[in-house]
Amino acid sequence: xxxxxxxxxxxxxxxxxxxxxxxxxxxxxxxxxxxxxxxxxxxxxxxxxxxxxxxxxxxxxxxxxxxxxxxxxxxxxxxxxxxxxxxxxxxxxxxxxxxxxxxxxxxxxxxxxxxxxxxxxxxxxxxxxxxxxxxxxxxxxxxxxxxxxxxxxxxxxxxxxxxxxxxxxxxxxxxxxxxxxxxxxxxxxxxxxxxxxxxxxxxxxxxxxxxxxx
Amino acid sequence: xxxxxxxxxxxxxxxxxxxxxxxxxxxxxxxxxxxxxxxxxxxxxxxxxxxxxxxxxxxxxxxxxxxxxxxxxxxxxxxxxxxxxxxxxxxxxxxxxxxxxxxxxxxxxxxxxxxxxxxxxxxxxxxxxxxxxxxxxxxxxxxxxxxxxxxxxxxxxxxxxxxxxxxxxxxxxxxxxxxxxxxxxxxxxxxxxx
Amino acid sequence: xxxxxxxxxxxxxxxxxxxxxxxxxxxxxxxxxxxxxxxxxxxxxxxxxxxxxxxxxxxxxxxxxxxxxxxxxxxxxxxxxxxxxxxxxxxxxxxxxxxxxxxxxxxxxxxxxxxxxxxxxxxxxxxxxxxxxxxxxxxxxxxxxxxxxxxxxxxxxxxxxxxxxxxxxxxxxxxxxxxxxxxxxxxxxxxxxxxxxxxxxxxxxxxxxxxxxxxxxxxxxxxxxxxxxxxxxxxxxxxxxxxx
Numbered sequence: 337x338x339x340x341x342x343x344x345x346x347x348x349x350x351x352x353x354x355x356x357x358x359x360x361x362x363x364x365x366x367x368x369x370x371x372x373x374x375x376x377x378x379x380x381x382x383x384x385x386x387x388x389x390x391x392x393x394x395x396x397x398x399x400x401x402x403x404x405x406x407x408x409x410x411x412x413x414x415x416x417x418x419x420x421x422x423x424x425x426x427x428x429x430x431x432x433x434x435x436x437x438x439x440x441x442x443x444x445x446x447x448x449x450x451x452x453x454x455x456x457x458x459x460x461x462x463x464x465x466x467x468x469x470x471x472x473x474x475x476x477x478x479x480x481x482x483x484x485x486x487x488x489x490x491x492x493x494x495x496x497x498x499x500x501x502x503x504x505x506x507x508x509x510x511x512x513x514x515x516x517x518x519x520x521x522x523x524x525x526x527x528x529x530x531x532x533x534x535x536x537x538x539x540x541x542x543x544x545x546x547x548x549x550x
Numbered sequence: 551x552x553x554x555x556x557x558x559x560x561x562x563x564x565x566x567x568x569x570x571x572x573x574x575x576x577x578x579x580x581x582x583x584x585x586x587x588x589x590x591x592x593x594x595x596x597x598x599x600x601x602x603x604x605x606x607x608x609x610x611x612x613x614x615x616x617x618x619x620x621x622x623x624x625x626x627x628x629x630x631x632x633x634x635x636x637x638x639x640x641x642x643x644x645x646x647x648x649x650x651x652x653x654x655x656x657x658x659x660x661x662x663x664x665x666x667x668x669x670x671x672x673x674x675x676x677x678x679x680x681x682x683x684x685x686x687x688x689x690x691x692x693x694x695x696x697x698x699x700x701x702x703x704x705x706x707x708x709x710x711x712x713x714x715x716x717x718x719x720x721x722x723x724x725x726x727x728x729x730x731x732x733x734x735x736x737x738x739x740x741x742x743x744x
Numbered sequence: 745x746x747x748x749x750x751x752x753x754x755x756x757x758x759x760x761x762x763x764x765x766x767x768x769x770x771x772x773x774x775x776x777x778x779x780x781x782x783x784x785x786x787x788x789x790x791x792x793x794x795x796x797x798x799x800x801x802x803x804x805x806x807x808x809x810x811x812x813x814x815x816x817x818x819x820x821x822x823x824x825x826x827x828x829x830x831x832x833x834x835x836x837x838x839x840x841x842x843x844x845x846x847x848x849x850x851x852x853x854x855x856x857x858x859x860x861x862x863x864x865x866x867x868x869x870x871x872x873x874x875x876x877x878x879x880x881x882x883x884x885x886x887x888x889x890x891x892x893x894x895x896x897x898x899x900x901x902x903x904x905x906x907x908x909x910x911x912x913x914x915x916x917x918x919x920x921x922x923x924x925x926x927x928x929x930x931x932x933x934x935x936x937x938x939x940x941x942x943x944x945x946x947x948x949x950x951x952x953x954x955x956x957x958x959x960x961x962x963x964x965x966x967x968x969x970x971x972x973x974x975x976x977x978x979x980x981x982x983x984x985x986x987x988x
Contacts, residue, residue: 338638342627349626349665410620413600417616418639479909483902487892497885497906500878501913504920511927521923528916539909542826546902549601550893561896603897 339425343432346405354436357398361390361441365448376453383452384462384513390448391441391466392473392502396495398437399477400484402429407485407547416548426540427533430471430478437477438470461513468525469509475536476501482543486550504528551575552597552614552689552720557606559592566592570606572738576688579711579721579732584740590724593740594618594693597722612688612720613640617695621678625667629658629677632666636681644684652683656706672698682710690714692723708732753830755972756981762965769965773958780955784948797861802948804854806956808872811851811879812914814844814960818886819911822904832968834900835975837907838890839967843960845883851876871925875918882910 347354368386369379406412406429415425441448442463449459480498484490505528512521557570566589574580582590595601597608598616623632633649653659656676666674675698682690690711696704708731711721723732751757784802791798818840825833855873856866867873886903893899941949976982 338635342624342631342635345631346624346626405624408620409624410618410622411624413616413618413620414622414636414639416600417598419641420639483889483906484892489892493888493892496881496888500881500885500917501909503878504913504916507920507924511924515927524920524923535912539905543902543905545602546898546905549595549603549898550896 339420339428340431343428344435347432347436353398353401354440357394357437358440358444360397361394362444362448364390364393365451368452380453380455380458383449383454384458384465385510386452387445387448387462388466388469388506388510388513391438391470392499392506393495394441395433395437395470395473395477396480396498396502397491399433399481399498400491400494402433402436402478403481403485404490412485412544413548416544422541422544423537426478426482426544427537429481430474430537430540433478433481434471434474438466438474442466442470457516458513461517464517465509465513465525468512468522468529469505472505472529472532473502475532475540476505479536479540479543482540482547485547551609551611552722553607553609554597555607555609557593557596557604557608559589559596559601559604561589561592561603567740570738570740572736574720574722574736576718576720577715579715579723579735581732581735581737582722582724582740583737584724585742588740588742590740591618591693594691594722594724597691610689613686614689614691615640615682615685615687616691616693617678617681618693621675623666623674623677626665628663628665629653629669629680630662632677633680633684636678637684640685640687642684642686648684652680653677655683655710656680657702672700672703675699676703679707679710682707682714688718689720690722692721694724694726696723696725696727696729704729753828753832755832755835755976756979758832759969759972759981762969765965766962769958769962773955773962776951776955776958780948780951784952788944788948789942794861797858798945800854800858802952804851804858805949806953807847807851807854808876809953810956810960811844811848811876814840814847815879815882815907815914816911818844819907822907826901826904826908831897831975832972834897834904835971836964836968837886837904838900839971840964841883841886841890841903841907843963843967845880845887847956847960848876848880848883852880869925871922874925875921878917878921879914882914886910 365386368382372382373379403412406415416422418425445463445466446459449462454462476498477494480494481490483497484493487493505525508521508525508528512518512525515521552574554570554572558568559566570593572580582593584590592601594616595618596604597610598614598618600616622636624635627635630649630653633653637644637649650659650662653662653676656679658673658676658680661669661673666677669677675695679695692711696707699707704727708729711723712731715721721735752761780802785799788799788802790796818837821833821836821840824830825837852873855876859868859870859873860866886907889906890899890903893902973982973985
């Protein structure tokens, strides 16, 4: 709890990162109609996929920053040495990443959806799929951040390492939303979320020990 | 007690040190001496348990506290918040008064409610060092803790360290400056490129 | 058993004993691949639907099989290096990654070439092609992390964790891509609903698969031995060998 409060405090005092990643997403969404067509009939079927891809990208791009500070000032070393279970630290970092990166996008989804001419019911399913899917993105992003923290060009490396792992989430999330909530995809997405929740923090903890010995 | 037995460490094919032996008893200090690149920081990381690729044995009979070149002070948080966090990492709960006293000892009373980004490098280091006053760890691993501090800061730090030794603690430290108070401490010398 | 494991885990023992395998593997892969190519490309019958272009299969299918199993082998080696900290396993991970990436690329390239006569286009978002593409990215990730993190053992351990997580994720990726594919396209162009292959076709195919494996182990062994000497350059046994 204390760890989570600290993360939120740090985030609120320097909101630039979260705002930038949100701005990035809105901007990218605004570019698509310019590049493709303003015609609502052609934009509407693309909406769910585009917003999902943009969410995925902005999560990937923000991931390395969420750990770089702790690595540079030595907090990460102290967290690894602390009496707290390391998996819990990693889980909290993932939650913080989710709050700073995915949550603002989730809240903006109705506006983004409107920009892409999506009807309300599709926006609702889109948001539902993001609620279930985006935590998986954050868990994987934290794993990637831990793998690359302290390396040269970690911000370029991280998406290469992690994007393939996000494919199932992307597929299940977009399918669930486009099929209007077909139960099978929803269950699978929920199962994937549970699986990621119970495994990835431990994997990230293993990597954290490697990261501090660099 | 802290004991090092035939400790060797290679990094990327380069031998940092070989067959180090040392034994530090409660109440004793040990200074790690060596030029830049001789492996001091790696040795500290090994002693702290952050670095595991070594041969030999390290025996520590008590909890340790490691302060390295990067000492864990976040720029967005105030000195009090930082100190609270660092202490809570080791599950130490304290009355707020004690926390203030520790910061006051390191002459930080005036800067308590501004983010550490506004502090100088030396002041940030003092925030991390204030932890020493409150910790229950018996082994202190201070890698270059005296650098970036001004003369009064160094004086406070050596007082705190001496009190720690007097109460039966163990101090392992490295320093490029001479610290007169610890001139008599045992030394462990690391050579470059052996 | 444990002693055997321990012996082969020693770079020196491995280097000296494995040398004898190289000519065997070289001969086997040369002969089997040569015979397989001859049988598959010249003797085996053309397909009644696809004509001569079916012969791409004799390269594509072995490459695709080998691509997946080489990732699995890499991940198993990575797991061994993480658990027992065997230096040789870490070297094995490092040396197999580029081979695996190349094989995967070969599978992709031949798959795309085969796609032209089959589907009329070089790239179709077919479930199998897509998973192979993702497999290639997984290999690329391990390679990229390894390159960025340098040669240290810590770098190796990070890459090993990535490889193991990749292996655990591979089935999830595969199934999700399959679901995605079946939702978007009715399965009309898969090989599975075709009549069983006659021996004149699966015979050479099997031979090519075996030949590919022999070649793969040969390449891996050569690279691994090379890497071991490089890593152990300061040790006594390498120094002794250099003198001779």
